Amino acid sequence: MNAFSATLAQIQLLWHALAAVVEGDTADLMRKAIVGLSVEGGHSSLSTWGVSAHKDLFGGTAGRASEEIRAHGQGGARRLRTADRKFRDLSGRRGGYRIVAGNPPFVRFERAPIGPEERIEYAPVLKKNTDLSVLFAFRAMEWWLAPNGRLGFFLPLALSEASYAEPLRAILAQYRIVEIIDLEEIGNVAFHGANVVTIGLVMEKTAATAQDQIKITRVTPECLDEEHGRIDMTKAITDVVPRSAVLLERYLPGSGADLRAPPAETKADDETVTAAPDHETPSSEDSDDEAASEDGEASDSAWLTKIRSADVDVLDALAAARRLDDIILRGWTKKAYRQKTRYEAAIPNGEPAVHWQQQRVMGYGVKVGRKSIENPGGRPVYKAKHLPPDGSLPEEPFGHWNGDPAEVDTARFYAWAGVGDEVNTFVVRNIATQPVFAPHPANAYLTNTVYCIRLSERFPLNIWSLSRVVAWFMAKTARTSVVQGYFTTFYPRQTTRIPIPAELDEALLDELDEIGRRILTADDELARGDTEIEKLRSGVSSRPFRNRLDLVANGIVTAPKDVSWPGADANWTGARLLVDGADIRFVTTDADGAEAPAPTETGQPTVITITDPDLREWATSEARSLLARGGRPDRQWMGTLSIPDDPAAAATLVRRLREGSAEQELAAALDSLDRKVADLLGLTDGQLDHIRDAFRTDAMLLHVRPQWKHRQSVVTRDASQRDGAAA
Numbered sequence: 144m145n146a147f148s149a150t151l152a153q154i155q156l157l158w159h160a161l162a163a164v165v166e167g168d169t170a171d172l173m174r175k176a177i178v179g180l181s182v183e184g185g186h187s188s189l190s191t192w193g194v195s196a197h198k199d200l201f202g203g204t205a206g207r208a209s210e211e212i213r214a215h216g217q218g219g220a221r222r223l224r225t226a227d228r229k230f231r232d233l234s235g236r237r238g239g240y241r242i243v244a245g246n247p248p249f250v251r252f253e254r255a256p257i258g259p260e261e262r263i264e265y266a267p268v269l270k271k272n273t274d275l276s277v278l279f280a281f282r283a284m285e286w287w288l289a290p291n292g293r294l295g296f297f298l299p300l301a302l303s304e305a306s307y308a309e310p311l312r313a314i315l316a317q318y319r320i321v322e323i324i325d326l327e328e329i330g331n332v333a334f335h336g337a338n339v340v341t342i343g344l345v346m347e348k349t350a351a352t353a354q355d356q357i358k359i360t361r362v363t364p365e366c367l368d369e370e371h372g373r374i375d376m377t378k379a380i381t382d383v384v385p386r387s388a389v390l391l392e393r394y395l396p397g398s399g400a401d402l403r404a405p406p407a408e409t410k411a412d413d414e415t416v417t418a419a420p421d422h423e424t425p426s427s428e429d430s431d432d433e434a435a436s437e438d439g440e441a442s443d444s445a446w447l448t449k450i451r452s453a454d455v456d457v458l459d460a461l462a463a464a465r466r467l468d469d470i471i472l473r474g475w476t477k478k479a480y481r482q483k484t485r486y487e488a489a490i491p492n493g494e495p496a497v498h499w500q501q502q503r504v505m506g507y508g509v510k511v512g513r514k515s516i517e518n519p520g521g522r523p524v525y526k527a528k529h530l531p532p533d534g535s536l537p538e539e540p541f542g543h544w545n546g547d548p549a550e551v552d553t554a555r556f557y558a559w560a561g562v563g564d565e566v567n568t569f570v571v572r573n574i575a576t577q578p579v580f581a582p583h584p585a586n587a588y589l590t591n592t593v594y595c596i597r598l599s600e601r602f603p604l605n606i607w608s609l610s611r612v613v614a615w616f617m618a619k620t621a622r623t624s625v626v627q628g629y630f631t632t633f634y635p636r637q638t639t640r641i642p643i644p645a646e647l648d649e650a651l652l653d654e655l656d657e658i659g660r661r662i663l664t665a666d667d668e669l670a671r672g673d674t675e676i677e678k679l680r681s682g683v684s685s686r687p688f689r690n691r692l693d694l695v696a697n698g699i700v701t702a703p704k705d706v707s708w709p710g711a712d713a714n715w716t717g718a719r720l721l722v723d724g725a726d727i728r729f730v731t732t733d734a735d736g737a738e739a740p741a742p743t744e745t746g747q748p749t750v751i752t753i754t755d756p757d758l759r760e761w762a763t764s765e766a767r768s769l770l771a772r773g774g775r776p777d778r779q780w781m782g783t784l785s786i787p788d789d790p791a792a793a794a795t796l797v798r799r800l801r802e803g804s805a806e807q808e809l810a811a812a813l814d815s816l817d818r819k820v821a822d823l824l825g826l827t828d829g830q831l832d833h834i835r836d837a838f839r840t841d842a843m844l845l846h847v848r849p850q851w852k853h854r855q856s857v858v859t860r861d862a863s864q865r866d867g868a869a870a
């Protein structure tokens with residue numbers, strides 16, 4: 144670390160030493176510990192000081208005079224001979240430590256100066272866009288750790304799946320993975336300010352065996368001990384799975400590997416990727432060279448940090464299915480790949496076959512460049528950031544394009560013009576809580592916020608992919624770390640892995656179409672209801688309710704001012720509301736599956752009493768939509784609740800929508816879809832139940848839902864919850 148960090152660390156040690164003196168009996172122990180510690184600044188722990196792991200085959204300093212090592216220094220860095228002996232040992236002697244614990248920097252490799260000589264030492268793990276933590280993990284495992292020693296590192300979750308960490312994973316996987324601690328559920332609490340999802344990884348330097356069992360630990364919000372600023376690991380949830388269950392390869396079929404995937408893109412045109420400067424989210428600029436975007440590419444060597452033991456047989460069953468990839472149309476492209484090249488359905492007559500390669504008819508939408516495009520008479524170009532499953536595009540077109548590749552930066556998918564059948568073309572949005580598929584809108588182009596695929600046969604992909612069976616499989620195997628705040632996730636791995644039925648006969652397709660029609664109609668109806676409610680909400684009263692808690696004074700709301708609200712750390716996962724006379728109560732399901740009041744700061748249940756039936760109806764509807772969005776009521780929410788000008792009319796509308804069948808119909812249709820999909824993929828009832836339960840109870844999956852046209856989600860609510868809510 145740098146000298147400044149070292150000084151800070153020394154000051155911290157000093158504080159501990161002083162505290163120990165005050166605490167008396169630990170003083171002696173503390174003093175000893177502090178004497179044993181040494182903090183050295185000014186050297187890089189990654190520096191190898193001329194000791195070559197390659198030349199010495201990790202034999203340490205053998206053959207190299209220690210004077211030589213000590214004298215070795217690199218531009219700007221202090222010479223090792225000036226360093227503390229312990230640091231020299233660390234750098235020069237291999238395999239000296241039984242325990243290596245660390246919280247290495249999560250910083251892009253480009254930011255860290257590392258000499259050409261050292262690059263050679265790290266060559267086995269160096270990849271474009273890699274992260275310094277990869278180098279640290281490599282060095283710790285291969286250099287510092289003694290045989291049978293244990294490593295405990297905090298690492299970015301991305302290391303478990305990103306392609307840049309593939310070489311590191313291959314090296315680590317030779318050894319025993321002891322435990323993976325997934326910290327995603329607590330957001331960025333563990334490392335304040337860093338927008339990086341982290342895991343804890345415990346490795347043991349013994350050869351991996353097929354019998355190894357891996358402990359998977361989930362740090363849930365219940366583990367947060369705000370008062371002491373601690374994470375209470377005794378409250379974490381642990382599970383044990385066989386080693387192979389953690390490795391993604393177990394669930395992947397071998398097909399299609401020879402065909403090139405579409406250029407991966409982690410960052411599309413208008414995507415805002417937020418990250419602290421030292422903790423960057425891997426991203427790639429659009430490039431004509433598809434290989435440039437390695438970091439977003441699928442990596443089949445991923446480790447599944449969220450696997451549960453009960454998931455394994457369900458994933459195994461789904462892994463055996465046919466894949467979407469099998470029905471993606473293939474076309475031909477010249478081997479000298481250019482984004483602006485037109486692609487062909489077959490190798491043109493007279494062309495030598497060796498110059499051509501077969502490829503999936505799939506690719507990101509058109510990239511227009513910074514400015515808009517206006518080709519007179521061209522088709523509209525849409526950004527399609529929000530893509531409901533019916534493919535409707537509510538927004539304004541971004542411009543107009545005549546389809547000529549020369550007019551745009553990259554034509555990508557549209558360079559396939561004329562290859563295959565437009566009817567079987569779908570759009571995929573993979574920055575969403577669940578990858579969304581929609582039919583490609585007719586007579587329009589889409590930008591690279593989405594990618595497009597053309598199928599070789601009829602298949603209602605947009606409907607099929609709405610099934611929770613598919614969503615679950617994707618969430619378990621293809622989801623990755625965060626791009627835009629927690630829970631907005633990215634599916635960089637090929638959505639072409641979606642399991643599909645072995646056979647697609649016309650009767651089956653008609654049946655799926657029919658279920659799809661029911662789903663889309665219900666979604667549309669709910670969306671129209673939402674629009675009406677939104678109108679009411681914005682037509683808020685001009686009555687002088689500076690603070691709507693004033694309603695208390697008007698006798699409309701008789702809730703006492705001291706309503707108990709959920710505290711910041713209260714777990715309201717799956718919370719719902721019940722109306723009981725004039726009272727609105729909030730409940731959750733406890734560990735035993737029983738109904739329990741949702742936890743609050745005071746321990747008293749949250750009860751809002753509203754005597755006026757119309758206002759109650761309205762407030763209930765607003766509270767329900769708050770919960771559906773993952774929010775929870777609090778004083779501020781109550782205080783700013785909009786009150787429609789005409790509460791009676793609002794209540795009538797809310798009642799009509801609630802009593803209307805659209806919500807039930809959507810839930811029922813999704814249910815039929817799930818059953819059909821489970822059936823076609825050979826899942827048992829128990830396996831389907833496992834998936835459906837996961838969507839109600841798993842903190843990550845609670846946020847996973849399609850991009851419905853209507854905003855609320857009925858997906859996470861089961862029948863009993865609906866009945867309760869409608870009371």
Ligand SMILES: C[S@@+](CC[C@H](N)C(=O)[O-])C[C@H]1O[C@@H](n2cnc3c(N)ncnc32)[C@H](O)[C@@H]1O
Nearest residue numbers: 144145148186187188189190245246247248249
């Ligand atoms: C995430 S912080 C962890 C700090 C401390 N270990 C902890 O857990 O609080 C990473 C630390 O690594 C240091 N660092 C960065 N590059 C380094 C290098 N090449 N050699 C040694 N330390 C480095 C940074 O200065 C920073 O203090």
